[in-house]
Amino acid sequence: MTRILDLRGDWAARPTEAMRRAMAEAEVGDDNSGEDPTVIKLERRSAELMGKEAGLLVPSGTMGNLVSIMALAPHGSEIIAGEQSHAIIFERGGYAALGGHPMRTVPNDRFGMVDPQAVKDLIRPAGNIHFPRTGLLLLENTHNIRGGSVLNVEQTRSLADVAHEAGVPVHLDGSRVFNAAAALGIPPKDLVADLDMATFCLSKGLAAPIGSMVVGTREQIDRARQARKLLGGGMRQAGVIAAAGLVGLDEMVDRLPEDHENARKLALGLADIPGFTVDLETVQTNLVFADVDDSRSAAEIGSTLEQNGIRITVFAPQRIRFAMHYEITSADVDHILNEMRTFAS
Ligand SMILES: Cc1ncc(COP(=O)(O)O)c(C=O)c1O
Incomplete structure (x- = not known):
């Protein structure tokens, strides 16, 4: 599965x-x-x-x-x-x-x-x-x-x-x-x-x-x-x-910094992909928002990711959100970034 x-x-x-x-x-x-x-x-x-x-x-x-x-x-x-x-x-x-x-x-x-x-x-x-x-x-x-x-x-x-x-x-x-x-x-x-x-x-x-x-x-x-x-x-x-x-x-409080590290890693990776903008200074904990340029909509990205087993929030027409939690590992972030690179404009 x-x-x-x-x-x-x-x-x-x-x-x-x-x-x-x-x-x-x-x-x-x-x-x-x-x-x-x-x-x-x-x-x-x-x-x-x-x-x-x-x-x-x-x-x-x-x-x-x-x-x-x-x-x-x-x-x-x-x-x-x-x-x-x-x-x-x-x-x-x-x-x-x-x-x-x-x-x-x-x-x-x-x-x-x-x-x-x-x-x-x-x-x-x-x-x-x-x-x-x-x-x-x-x-x-x-x-x-x-x-x-x-x-x-x-x-x-x-x-x-x-x-x-x-x-x-x-x-x-x-x-x-x-x-x-x-x-x-x-x-x-x-x-x-x-x-x-x-x-x-x-x-x-x-x-x-x-x-x-x-x-x-x-x-x-x-x-x-x-x-x-x-x-x-x-x-x-x-x-x-x-x-x-x-x-x-x-058991879950002390591990929250792990989520923050994963969020940072995702944010830095996304910021390097043409077509996405991330306000890195605001990525301080477990959430990552990214703005999507006009070449495609946030909804389009959301539905393509969903077909590939990655669920995110389409926050606004040109804005997406990723949230980290204990079920998302550093290796998952690598995988997500690979998928995101296919959207590079
Ligand atoms: C800042 C903030 N306050 C309140 C809530 C509401 O929590 P709940 O979904 O448990 O009602 C949320 C939910 O995401 C939230 O992000």
Whole structure:
């Protein structure tokens, strides 16, 4: 059977053998009543890793962002976020549709950073009857659309400071915060220390089949738990999911630099192929975006690769994305580059 290389997302990583075993053997209980021992263990472990009081398991990164927004921002209050945020573009507008929040955006630079002054300028002054209250600043690290680039501790703090000075809480969409931490060589908790709440995904580079974690204070997590229930995300024997997540935290975090090396190798190779442009400076973790010149479309490349057993994301008419995860080896990258060379213009 031909091996399919699935680079559409790091979410394409399938659960490891160790995860499948742990899932089969998981001790479970009713999570909806707070009684699942494996979920409790994962929630405690996640909180500890992130230096926060409490954690909450949710089915997806999308729900993690939404319950965090609902926990932090009063209904009807306005959210400020980078205009290229995943939570704005790819999460069906849940912040407005379900959370009841208007949104104002600031530009993201090439690396996903937003200008602290631009954020400050958007924060609504208190006491004016016309304005909604500013309820939240939402950040993203690593930044998906900006090529998996990383915000460091100082950048994160500079943004948290302007928000906090105005009494506005900050949430991090840290779906890939372990990748950011690995790229910086620091513990992930350093990247959320200045922030109120954060999410991270178990189901991306950590390869678990389902699940994201939300962390914050006990009170914030209580509110997030209520929001999770409201959204239909209260689960029963979720220890089966949590067991895979624990294996992800134990076994998959330390190997993330391997994905980053493979991404770098792919990016450098692609940049050498006529017809493709890669912003190499933004290739800091496990994602590689490439722009395709006018000689062919991204869709054409995607479908030809697919016929040859390589799955990628056609991100825009002239833009493709490759995501690295544990199932993609350095030898696979050589193979992918060989295939890509057939498109040289
Ligand atoms: C930055 C970011 N946030 C949130 C999500 C949503 O995660 P999920 O697909 O688990 O809902 C993704 C998914 O790719 C993402 O890249």
